[in-house]
Amino acid sequence: MNDSLTGQLTGNWAIPPYARAMLWIETSDALVQTQGEHGTFALPSPADLVTLRWGNDAPSAASLGEGERYEVGAGTALARLRWKADALDWDGQVRIGGYIDTMHITPISGLDDERALVVLSVGGMPLLPSVQPYPDAAARRNVPYPFPAFREGMAEDVPETITTWLALDDSPVLTLAQDALVSKLRVYVFGRLADERAGWHKQFALPLLLESMTLFAP
Numbered sequence: 153m154n155d156s157l158t159g160q161l162t163g164n165w166a167i168p169p170y171a172r173a174m175l176w177i178e179t180s181d182a183l184v185q186t187q188g189e190h191g192t193f194a195l196p197s198p199a200d201l202v203t204l205r206w207g208n209d210a211p212s213a214a215s216l217g218e219g220e221r222y223e224v225g226a227g228t229a230l231a232r233l234r235w236k237a238d239a240l241d242w243d244g245q246v247r248i249g250g251y252i253d254t255m256h257i258t259p260i261s262g263l264d265d266e267r268a269l270v271v272l273s274v275g276g277m278p279l280l281p282s283v284q285p286y287p288d289a290a291a292r293r294n295v296p297y298p299f300p301a302f303r304e305g306m307a308e309d310v311p312e313t314i315t316t317w318l319a320l321d322d323s324p325v326l327t328l329a330q331d332a333l334v335s336k337l338r339v340y341v342f343g344r345l346a347d348e349r350a351g352w353h354k355q356f357a358l359p360l361l362l363e364s365m366t367l368f369a370p
Contacts, residue, residue: 157194157195159192159236159240160193161177161186161204162189162239162240163190165243166190167189167191168345169348172187176227179201179202185208190239201232202233202235203229203278203307205229206358208227229310229311231278232310245343246342246344246345247278247340248274248276248277249305249339252273252274255330255333256270256271257271267320271318272319274314274316275313276341277308277313278306279306285342300366316356316359317362325362328367340366342363346361
């Protein structure tokens with residue numbers, strides 16, 4: 153599949169079965185559904201960047217009549233990915249910039265202890281592929297290091313959508329989340345699609361596991 157139109161979403165990572173019917177690849181002129189455990193797909197025209205969406209209610213490129221223009225799908229935007237031959241190498245990671253709109257806490261059924269689950273609703277846009285929360289070791293020689301910039305790191309051409317993030321109530325990230333909610337601070341949130349064996353998909357429409365967060369000054 154070494155061409156500019158066909159490929160697969162993941163490399164070695166297998167998409168959880170519950171998510172396989174929900175993932176779509178969007179370009180500036182098309183929206184195509186991925187297929188199977190690695191998300192195979194075919195585009196009608198080449199694209200340097202694509203948007204990964206969860207769910208869709210827009211017409212596919214194949215269903216459009218002559219003269220009709222593709223419009224952005226309504227599915228939740230999960231990631232902005234660079235085109236790569238063969239596979240886009242998505243591994244379930246989701247990175248969003250925006251605002252925390254709600255925080256819900258609920259007991260976890262089936263556990264002996266008193267731990268609870270916190271569900272965050274985040275309204276925002278995917279981060280650009282190049283964005284990092286801090287300069288990592290690979291960037292050591294790229295001085296001077298850039299100042300953190302909120303808007304510059306986001307795919308602002310993608311309309312805002314809502315994502316839901318899960319974390320246990322003892323997660324240190326939730327201290328930042330509460331501050332961001334109360335003070336209406338801007339955030340980057342980082343995490344991944346929950347695995348099938350975790351079972352979160354049985355309770356949540358879009359189970360994203362919160363791993364880390366960047367909080368921006370007002």
